[in-house]
Structure formats: structure tokens, C-alpha cells
Amino acid sequence: MIAIKQLTHRFDGAENLLNGINVTVRRGENLVIVGPSGQGKSTLLKILSGLTAPHRGEVLINGKNLYKVSRLEKTELMSKTGMLFQKNALFDSLTVGENLAFPLREVAKLDEKKIAEKVKEYLSAVELGPAENLYPDEISGGMQKRLGIARALILDPEIIYYDDPTAGLDPITSRNIVELIKKLNKKLNATTVTITNEMNRAYQLADNIGVLMDSELVITGSVEETKTFTDKKIQNFIQGIPNNVA
Numbered sequence: 001m002i003a004i005k006q007l008t009h010r011f012d013g014a015e016n017l018l019n020g021i022n023v024t025v026r027r028g029e030n031l032v033i034v035g036p037s038g039q040g041k042s043t044l045l046k047i048l049s050g051l052t053a054p055h056r057g058e059v060l061i062n063g064k065n066l067y068k069v070s071r072l073e074k075t076e077l078m079s080k081t082g083m084l085f086q087k088n089a090l091f092d093s094l095t096v097g098e099n100l101a102f103p104l105r106e107v108a109k110l111d112e113k114k115i116a117e118k119v120k121e122y123l124s125a126v127e128l129g130p131a132e133n134l135y136p137d138e139i140s141g142g143m144q145k146r147l148g149i150a151r152a153l154i155l156d157p158e159i160i161y162y163d164d165p166t167a168g169l170d171p172i173t174s175r176n177i178v179e180l181i182k183k184l185n186k187k188l189n190a191t192t193v194t195i196t197n198e199m200n201r202a203y204q205l206a207d208n209i210g211v212l213m214d215s216e217l218v219i220t221g222s223v224e225e226t227k228t229f230t231d232k233k234i235q236n237f238i239q240g241i242p243n244n245v246a
Helices: 039-049 071-079 096-106 112-125 141-153 171-188 199-206 223-227 232-238
Strands: 002-010 016-025 031-033 056-061 081-084 160-161 189-197 207-213 215-223
Touching: 002 039, 002 112, 016 039, 016 207, 016 215, 031 199, 039 160, 039 189, 071 081, 071 096, 081 141, 096 112, 096 189, 112 141, 112 160, 112 207, 141 160, 141 171, 160 171, 171 189, 207 232
Parallel strands: 031 189, 031 207, 081 160, 160 189
Antiparallel strands: 002 016, 002 056, 207 215
């Protein structure tokens, strides 16, 4: 579904932030990427989602190079993609229901009755039905996150990118958000790539785990394979041990 080949990216005048990244994500797979802060995880997600072009390398979606196809083909590929931004990227001037209706009006060829039906379906899926006429600043952080998830999924995407979906949430809300993501991913049979800084959430969500560290992405495998991965630096990271500690 997704293939990254020899991906390299840097900011002007800086050393490579990402260097020779190679990874394949199968259809229906949940890949979770962890790693220290400032290592390029969110940048990698922006490259995958078509928002930032890499300096070198390829991003293949269903075999098509996202940065080599025509503008029309890129738009078509991106229309099959949903993304939950770290800060949700909600429209403060729109109600909860209007936030969900917005992408449907912009992209989907639906009449207003169908839009209203789909909005109610997804509000129900994320348990926000009673909040339909409230504004984002009138609901809690966890509710805002659920709204962001619903908006990322409302166009029934084949691929979903989640940028730190539990950032700033308490442990119970964080766990519930990941359970919601798993349930909706399964419903859509979506292929997902998730960035997180919480190993417990990574273990809860992942089919496969990758660790982005020192400009390289190492696929450590399943949850059990990751927990027993032999590289000491990676083990120190996932156990929360500073690498300067013997």
C-alpha cells in the first residue's frame, strides 16, 4: 500500500534529518513510529501525506510516486488519505457538526441530506452526538481529539496518518482514544501510520513498530519482537533509559 525508498530530507543548511529511509506498509497494516523528540517523525508523516516534498527518494502509494505524478493524480491519491494532526486542526468558527460536514462539502459529491446523515453517523461513532452544535472551545481536549479522528475518517480513506493522537491527554483518555482508533480502523480496513511518544500506546495499536533515531528508521517488528530487540540504544529508548547510562 505504501512504500518508501531511499527517502532523504533535510532543512536548508542542516545535516540530513532523515537519511535513506526504506519501509513498506502492507494494506490493512498499522505501523507505529516512535523515537526521541526532534528526530523527524512528524516531518516523515508530512512527506507521506503529500504536504512536504523530500529532497531525495520515493514515496509510492499503490505503486504511484506521490511526488512524480501529475497534479490531478496527486489530488486523487490524497483524496484517499485522512490525517489527524497533532493539534487536531479544527475550525474554531465552526460547530462540531460543521467541522465534520466541511470536508464532505469540499470533496464528496453528496447532497445536504446525505451529508447530514454521514455527520450524524460519525458523531455517533465517536460518541459526540450531543455536542453537534457546540464549538471546539466548548468541549474537552479528549472530545476535540475524537472530533479530529472523525473528521480524518469521514471521507472513508484507505490510508490514515495519525500525528501523536494522544498528546496532552491523561492516561485513561489516551487509552480510550487508541481503542477508538483501532475500532474505526478495523471498520474501514484502513492502512495506518501513527506517530507517538508513548510506548504503551504504541504497543496497544501496532502491528509493526519502527524506531526513528539518528536519521534512520529501524523496523523492530511486532510488539513482542520490539520488546526483545537486541540493539542496546533502541532498548534503552523503549525502556526510558538515557543512552549515556551504562
